Amino acid sequence: MKTHILSLVIIILSIMGCQHTDTTQDVEKWKTEIMNVEKAFNDMAQKEGLIKAFEFYAAEDGVIRRGKKVIKGKKDIAAWYKKDVRPNETLTWTPTYIEVSSAGDMAFTYGDYTFTSLDSLGTKKVNKGIFHTVWRRQADGTWRFVWD
Template identity: 30%
Template structure:
């Protein structure tokens, strides 16, 4: 009889242990947002610096395979080849020089997506060949890649300069 009670007691203990484990809450993933935000800031700083190379392929490397750039006064360019063409066209501007920097970077708690916003300064020559400076702003949506790096999935920018009046 004692054996029966011992067996029942063991079964009850095992059942209680299984129930307790089954009710345990999953542990949240570690919060890596600060490190991820720093990684995006670094990627963006490298990207800005790399514009001096004027190599479209180097610029396209900062984008996800399915990434898009939404330049002003032009259609959306999706995919690295189309994005490279947008950068080629910008690099072809006489007097081209570009610097951009984020003022805000945020990463979702999930740690797989984030965004940056900031400003840029673009130097180029106007149609008469005179140097001019355009300032503007941008928003870039970033996606964490399987290797832990961050790539742009959407990049949009536009000028702060007033729209010129229509020709008379």
């Protein structure tokens, strides 16, 4: 009887250990997904512009904070960018940290950004800072930001 119980305990611990390894592997896979999404988002912003990139990567209920204003919803985010973005403005960013939930449905990133623009005299202005983005996996498996 003691041998059976000991065998059962060893089997359970082995299964639990395997599950932990699988979860760790999944989280690492999801972190790679988020890094790839961040890169694709940044690349789209460079190639197709900020308006298109922010509209595409926003969740339907996504939120952005710009200055002292909070803009809620994909449509309002797109409208804000259409109204606010000027020619010759660029925004580039690179995440330096990624965290993903153990369920693989939420993630957040932060890192460095550089915003470049030209003033009315054509002088280049460069602003650097830290960004923070919260991502949520959508029903179709894609990642969209819910906070930027």
